[in-house]
Amino acid sequence: MSMSTSASRRPRNNAKVAAVSGFVGSALEYYDFFIFGSAAALIFGKLFFAPGPSAMLLSFATVGVAYVARPLGAVICGHLGDKFGRKKVLLLTLLLMGTSTFLVGCLPTYNEVGMAAPILIVVLRLVQGLSAGGESPGSSSLTLEHAPDRKRGFYTSWTMSGIMFGIVLSTLVFIPVASMPESQLFDWGWRIPFLASAIVTIIAFVLRRLLEEPPVFEEVKENAEVVKIPLVTLFRHHWVTVIRITAMSLFTIINTILNVFALSYATSVVGVDKGIMLTVIAVANLTAVAMGPLAGILSDRIGRKPVFLSGLVLQIVMVYVFFAALSASNIPLIFLTGILLIGVAYTGANSIYPAYFPEQFPVKVRYSGMAISLMFGLLLAGFAPVISELLIGGDKANWVPVATFAAAACIISAIATVASPETFKTPTALLGLKESTKGLREPSAEKSAKVVA
Structure with a gap:
């Protein structure tokens, strides 16, 4: 069957279905992923580890464990x-995430089973990491390959808006939970958000079944052009792109520094009320949900680079302003700077990468390239709360090293971005071919380009 025939049999709204599915699926999956972060900041240190000064560090470390597993998940899911x-x-990533999250809500505590408790929670967090390693790269690749050439930034931005909405959901769930009397909170209340993930998983799974494979990928299969070992092909012909995108993704530490570390720092060190800080995070991420598609549209019109770089520069400035407001316990300013940092600055880069990163790889290794590059970069984000906790040393006045750590990561991302190609005008069928022509030429790219046109 030719590419044109296959494409003609598909409904024209496949891009919209992929975008909606990407939004809802990512929101529901990352609801599971990020309720763990909120619980680690507020609860797990007291429930799953031996009492002592290292309990919070160990709790934060469980957040980072998932980021260690994510590169392995990226390799497996990408392949x-x-x-x-x-x-x-x-579909597989969704089931893995939903099952592991539900089981976290069933775990016995340290007081009940001793060292088995932290071991079990680390195992389940590793499974979450495996799932997350393939989720957003797969959703981004699929949506990008369904989208019209000049609207890829807009359609793929919905995947990231979905992730930010998942953070909103997870945070909102913890506002009433965190306000419960401590006896109820630590006895059974903390389990509710995790057990509720069963409903979340079923809804997302039903929606994901409506998806279809992109025509550009099906053509590769029909022409027997699928590479035997994508990982080998990726590092043989696209290793420069892998390194570049890994560096570009380092800015994502802003996410975990605000959503995990800043939550603990504000409530435990500065003395901000838990409910207020959770509300700040929810409002900031809700703003990001709305701003993401707008940034995507802008990147479709003026290019990926200027929007991505603008977001990085704003993050470098705003991370200092946010922590200054936080250390001063200035609630109105915490709200304002939190919204500007996450809802505007972070979103300026975060909503662009679902298009910009996979656009730099050809279809044959796109999933692997996007997943592996991104997950290597996210390793730093996973351990950013632990590093920040060590940098601040329990002193609320010592926030500058944390802000500088975050700013340095954004600077590295900016340098890598300057060295990256602009991709927003390249036809989907020709994406990533310039670097691949030496050893991995797409035989049917020219034909595909005519079909897309």
Whole structure:
């Protein structure tokens, strides 16, 4: 079957279905992923570890454990996604995340089973990391390959808006939970958000089944052009792109520094009320949900680079202003700077990368390239709360090293971005071919480009 025939049989709204599915699926999956972060900042240190000064550090470390597993998840999911299809892998990641999150809500505590408690929670967090390693790269690749050439930034931005909405959901759930009497909170209340993930998983799974494989990927399969081992091909012909995108993704430490570390710092060190800080995080991320598609549209019109770089520069400035407001316990300013940092500055880069990163790889290794590059970069984000906790040393006045740490990561991302190609005008079928022509030429790219046109 030719590419044109296959494409003609598909409904024209496939891009919209992929975008909606990307939004809802990512929101529901990352609700699971980020309720763990909120619980680690507020609860797990007292429930799953031996009492002592290291309990909070160990609790934060469980957040980072998932980021260690994410590169492995990226390799596995990328391999399967590039060989057998994006849809099947996205269904698998959803089931892994939903099951592991539900089981966290069933775990016994340290007082009940001793050292078995932290071991079990680390194992389940590792499973979450495996799932997350393939989720956003797969959703971004699938949506990008369904989207019209000049609207890829807009459609793929919904995947990231979905992730930010997942953070909103997870934070909102913890506002009433955190306000419960401590006896109820630490006895059974903390389990509610995790057990509720069963409903979340079922809804997302049903929606994901509506997805179809992108025509550009199906053409590769029909022409028997699927590479045997995508990982080998990726590092043989695209290692420069992998390194570049890994560096570009370092800015994501802003996410975990605000959503995890700042939550603990504000409530435990500065003395800000838990409910207020959770509300700040929810409002900031809700702003990001709305701003993401707007940034995507802008990147479709003026290019990925200027929007991405603008977001990075704003983050470098705003992270200092945010922590200054936080250390001063200035609630109105915490709200304002939190919204500007996450809802505007971070979103300026975060909503662009679902298009910009996979656009730099050809279809045959796109899932693997996007997943592995991004997950290597996210390793730093996973351990950013632990590093920040060590840098601040329990002194609320010592926030400058944390802000400088975050700013340095954004500077590295900016340097890598300057060295990256502009991709917003390149036809989907020709993406990533310039670097691949030496050893991995897409035989049917020219034909595909005519079909897209």
